[in-house]
Amino acid sequence: MRLGQTFKALGEPVRLRLVSLLATSGEQCVCHLTEALNLPQSTVSRHLGVLRHAGLINARRDGKWMYYQLTDDTPAELITLLAHSSSTEEVLVQDAERLNRSCSC
Numbered sequence: 001m002r003l004g005q006t007f008k009a010l011g012e013p014v015r016l017r018l019v020s021l022l023a024t025s026g027e028q029c030v031c032h033l034t035e036a037l038n039l040p041q042s043t044v045s046r047h048l049g050v051l052r053h054a055g056l057i058n059a060r061r062d063g064k065w066m067y068y069q070l071t072d073d074t075p076a077e078l079i080t081l082l083a084h085s086s087s088t089e090e091v092l093v094q095d096a097e098r099l100n101r102s103c104s105c
Helices: 002-010 013-025 030-037 041-053 076-085 090-103
Strands: 057-062 065-070
Touching: 002 013, 002 041, 013 030, 013 041, 013 057, 013 065, 013 076, 013 090, 030 041, 030 065, 030 090, 041 057, 041 065
Parallel strands: none
Antiparallel strands: 057 065
């Protein structure tokens, strides 16, 4: 059941934070996501793998970097909810601020 897989993937706070960042900022390099979440690259990559398996995100390689974005199949309601929450949930606000700082090099 795809819906069950989606909720299971989003049931982990780090994965929910990742989807929120991608919903509000579009495609991102794993290096920027790592900085935004302030977590080791291996941890972020493992969670991104779960999200890919659930069909919520796509990945593409460019040289040595992987870039991630939400799939076209990601429910619009989820994107709307996360976009709204990203301005009210403190951890999501902090993630977005760190992402903005890491992308402004």
